[in-house]
Each structure stands twice: as structure tokens, then as C-alpha cells.
Amino acid sequence: MTLLSPRGFLTPLIHVLVWSLFGLTFLLFQPLTGRLTMPPQFWLKQGLMFGAWVGVFYLTARVSVPRLLFQGRTGWFVLALVGTTVAVLLFSKFLEVSLNLPALMDKAFEAAAGRPRLLQNRGPRFDSMGLLTTMFVLGISTSITVVHKWQHDARVRQALEQQRVSSELSVLKAQINPHFFFNTLNNIYALTLLDGEQAREAIHRLSRMMRYVLYDSAGGLTLLSQEIAFVQDYITLMQLRLDERVSVTFERPDPVRDVPVAPMLLLPFLENAFKHGVAATQASCIYVALRQPTADVVELEVRNTRLPPPTSDLAGSNGIGLVNTRRRLDLLYPDRFNLLVDDHTPANEFRVHLTLHVA
Template sequence: MLCIVLLLLSPLSWRMGEVELPMQFWWKQIFLVVLLISIFYSNVSFIVPKILLKGKNYLYLLIVILGAVLTYGIIIYFEQFIHYPEKMHQVFNPDKPFDPNRGRWLPGDIFQLMLYMVSIGLSTSLALVQKWQKDEALRRELDRQRINTELSYLKAQINPHFFFNTLNNIYALTNLDVKKAQEALLKLSRMMRYVLYENQKNETLLSKEVKFIEDYIELMKMRMTEKVKLTIQIEEPKEDLVIAPMLLLPFLENCFKHGVSSQQESEILIKLEVMGETVFFETRNHIFPVNPESPEAKENGIGLVNTQRRLSLLYPDKHRLKFGKDESSHQYWVNLTINLA
């Protein structure tokens, strides 16, 4: 497009009066177009990738300078071949004899060398941008593969962690109430179906995740005594929002693992609100010491650590997670906000 504007359309605007430009003039313009296009794509396809991007800067600079000299020589040879100077002299100076030894028109030569430099500059810029885009696409692909691999590893850690705790609870129920244990197994089978099918996806409906949370809470309630005051405030999502599966489970596990005591009274709060495309999740529970010899104590909070990592990978700059211990009430609290837009 640049060649067409500068070399073909531009001369049409400065034709003086009724002066008819000779055919040799248009032959030269077309030749310059072909020459500059050849220089442009040779630089993009070969010289920049094979020389400049390989770190051979001085060799590239030498080739550009030699290319300018060669281009200038080719233009002069072509002009002599088609008798361009003579024909142009006959048009603009018909009353004067043509002198073949007369010097060249310097502004015209400078303009042609500037066209060469513009072609080199644009083609070099294009080649560098293409290289940057290719490297950026490769980097994104590597990041995507790394994130998918890491997320698969993290989810693989969370699943055994969840089943380990749940099966321990059912095992404890078998010694107290066989019927409750059977009901717990039924709920667990429904939850396993969710884990097997939904957890293999990157996203699931928030409504399904909420149903999974409710089933888990019902399962935990079966082993709780009257000493535990359980407050559940879960809002059913109205829109078809999607969320990473089993993202909230580790927070619930920690509530029931650390917030339940068979000897002391305790409170557990689980709250989930949905406002537009934002989910607000909150938990509060008392903290009771865990048997240091139990498997739970040796896990060192693997579920929470992995969930923090999943949040940073899946919802960068779209989530806010705060947690801590309230010394006055001896309660552990978690506040999580996720923008699911």
C-alpha cells in the first residue's frame, strides 16, 4: 500500500499542466515497487530471522549498507536500460539537447534511498513484532500447560484428603449407629459421583458446588452432638455462575476438624452469599487441639495450602482471601471473596 501511494498514485497529483509523463517513468515506478517489495519480504523472511535475531548485529548492519549500495546500482542500471534520463529530459526540457554526461538529480536519488530505508525499517519492525508474538504465544502455552499440570496435581492431593476425613467419620459412626452410617454412605456415594464427574472439569455450576457443600455439611452433622451449635446461611445461586469444583471444601473440612469437641460446647458458622457475579464465603469455628499422633495433625493443613495455590492460579486479581484467629473469642475465621465474572 505504501509503495502504491508513494510511487504510483503520488505522481498523478503533481503532473504539471498538460505534460504527459513518458512510459519509461511508469516502468521505473513499477520496477521500484517490485524492488522494494522484494527487499521488504527478503528482510522479513530471511535476513532478520537468520542474522539479526541470531545476535549477528554487525553483520546485519553491513548487509543493510551493502544492500543500499546494491539497490542504488540496480536502479541506475535499470534507468540506463530503459533510457529513462533521456525520455524525462525530452518531456521537461524539450528545447535543450540531452547531455548523457550530465550529473544525476540528487534529490531523486536521496528519495529512492529513503524508500529503501523505510522498507528496511518497516520490515525489521514487522519481523521483530512477529518474533515477539510467537514467543509470547509459546510462553502462554507453556504457562497454560504448567498451570493445568499443577492444578491437576493440587486437585489430586485434595481428593484423597477429603475422602480420608470422610471415611474416618463413617468408620466412627459404625460403632455408634449403623443406620446413620448407612445414610452417610449413601450421601458419600452421591458426593463421590460429583467428585468423579465434576472435579475432572475446570469449571462447574455454582449451584452444583453449593449442593455438594450442603451434602457434606449434612454428612458432618450425623456425627455431631448437641454441644455443637451449627449455623448455616447458604444462599442458593440464581444465575448460572461457574466456579472451580471443590474449591471451598478445605475450609469446611477445617471447620469440622478443628471446631468440634465431644466435651466442650462450640459454634460453627458457614455462610455463603451471592451478589451479582461475586461470591462471599465465610466460616467461623472454635479451635480445639487435635491429637498430635492423628493423621490429621500430620497433614499440616495441606488442603488449605493447596486451595490458596488454586485460587492464585485460577482467580488471579479476582479473589481476596483473609483468615486468622480471634484471640478474644478463640475462634478461627475465614473470609473469601471471588469474582466469577
């Protein structure tokens, strides 16, 4: 991890601006006395200390924090901060002694005051300003590095979550598509034995549906009008194998206000109705209604006659259906849908009602 990365918390330009401000504050700091002229050794020490603080900043950001604090070695990290602070103070003291700075500063003050300093502290001098500055630099370095790490981890977690959701959706769609085509091809096979013209029409309609599944819905979203056309094709295809004992009603919004929706999200509800609402020897009905109360709300109501034995389970024998669809809804429309399933209405029907907020 580097704080110099253009994608990091601090850009190189901000580094330059911050260190320039820091330099103006500390490198050029001197007692506010108009006639005071600081000796060159003072400026040399300030420049060297400025370089030491810059080094301490990046040493903490690139070494101490990543290798100690982020690795859970908090005790060693605290010792590293204390050791760094002591090292900086010793370096400051070394510069003062080497440059004979205390005596030179006394002379500068005496020259500015015009008289000898009566009370001079001849004992060891504690560099309180150096201590506060070092602690400030260490605190800023640690804080910036921690915040940068937190932001980086948050971006990584978000990217991983998006990849997980995308992968899971791909798996769910892969489960739906073979299930749908398997049933449809079985129906077409049965039609070829009864009516060749209807079989050709069914193949043409299925090819249009396959193009929709493979190409039109490849981007993850499709227009509501395209999804309605797909539903219409599916219902028409299913009706080809039904006789007059089965009544199928399909209602659609008119006009359709196009909004993006997840493709093939409604298909499992229709599959369930045609699978469990049709009997060879008993009259039944299937009702499908798509409504659009507002531009960003889509409603689907599916009802089918509940036939014995009671097998109206949207999950089906292979576990694909209600569980799969609920999972897709949770992933694609979290907190933006309401799914009601009534497996035995007063009219002896299996009813599903989905309200979807697509905006």
C-alpha cells in the same frame, strides 16, 4: 515465520492492497508537467525497480530480520540493510545506464518545454528518490516483522501461562480430592461398626458427592447452588459421627442467586473445622455460614472452638489446606478475594472469613 499467513499481522489481501498503493505511488510517478511524455524506458525502469523493492521487502522480512536481528546479531543486520540499500541503488544505476535513461529524459523535458535545456547536469546523478524509497521499504519491512514477532510471542506466552495455570490447578485439585475422600472413607468405616443404616446413608451421600466431584465440576466451574449442596452433604456426612457434645450450625443464603464458582474451593475450610474443632471429651461448636450480599459476592465464615493442644492450622499435617487454598484463590480469582484468618478470637475460636468476587 511468514507474513503471508492468514493468522499473521498482514493478510494476503492487505499485501495486495498495500503493494497496489505503493505501485500507484512509485510505479506511475512522473514529474507533474502536463505536456511531458515519458519514454518507454522510464516505465520499464519503474517496473523493474518496483519488483526490486518487493523483493527487498520480503528478503528483509524473511531472512535478514529473523536470522540476524532476532538472533541478536544486530551489527550484521545493520550491515545487511546497508548492503541491500547499496545493491538497490547500483541496480537503479545499472538500469539507467543500460537503458540510456538520462539522455532520453533530457529529450523528453526538452520536448515538453519546446526548447533545449540550457543548464543540464552532465555529471553523475544521485538517485535520491531511489534511496528514500529503499529506506522506506526496509523500515516498513523491519517494523512489520518485529511487530508480528512481538504479537506471536505474546500469544505463545499467554497460551503457556494458561497451560501452566491449568496444570497447576489440576495438581491442586488432585491433592484436595484424595485428602477429602481418605478422611470420609475412614469415617464411614467407623460407622459400619456402630450403625449399619447410618453407614448406608453415608455411602449414598458420598456417592452423590463423588458424582459432583468427578462429573459436575469437571468443566472447571460449577453453580453456587451445586457447591452449597455439596457443602451441605459434607456437613451432614460429618455430623453422622458426632455426638451431642458438638454443636454444628450451617447457614445458607435464601434464595441462592446462581453464579459460577470454582468447585470444592470451600472444602478445606470445613475440613479444618471438623478436624480441629471436635474433641472426644469436651464440648465444642462449629459454625459455617455462606452469605451472598450481592449476586456477584460470596462470603464464607467458618468458626470452630479452639481446643488444646493448639493445632488449628489449616495446612494440616500433610501441608494441604491453607497454602493450597490460597494458591487456588490466587490463580482463579487474582485480586478478587479477601481471606482473613484469626487463629485465636476473644471467644477462643479459630475463625476464617473469605470474601469472594465471582463476577
